[in-house]
Amino acid sequence: MRLNVTIEKQKDGTYIAYNTNDDEVVLVGNGSTVNGAKDDFFNSMHETVDACKENGIPIPCSLNEEPVFKFDIASLFEYYNMINVSALARYLGINETLMRQYKKGDTYISENQLKRIEDGIHVLGEELSRLKLV
Structure with a gap:
């Protein structure tokens, strides 16, 4: 199962990325750009995998797959600025x-x-x- 990740522009102009379909793990990334929020989200994924390994906890299957990103309109045009x-x-x-x-x-x-x-x-x-x- 892949993570569905929503990216939205916040009222303060920053961006947030969060998964919407996994009961096992909740991850969030923030940034001043869409790329920054995505990078922070991937960092959260890696930190969670590392923590699972360190604590002998099974790694949720969804963290082994590339996430699917969904954009709001503002984030879409910022990310695909061409x-x-x-x-x-x-x-x-x-x-x-x-x-x-x-x-x-x-x-x-x-x-x-x-x-x-x-x-x-x-x-x-x-x-x-x-x-x-x-």
Whole structure:
């Protein structure tokens, strides 16, 4: 079983990474950037594995797998900063101003709208993966 790790931007502008699906272990990472939060999360994983080894405790299976990271909108655009927010909004058929508000965390985003954005990013990714350059 892999750890599902959510990365979110906090109100103070920092980022937090935490696992959401493991009853055996709760891990948290914090940082001023998404990469910082991910690095701190991995550090928490390694420290937990080391502590288990030192104390003769079985290592939870989830700590032997690469975690799956899930992003909120603000964290997504910070981590993948090569994505132009306005251009992506146009591609997805979403109002550009609204998408910028989502990025800043200034407005509520419904589950349907979140799914629309995620699905659109997946379609774009599939398109890009089939791309051939000449």
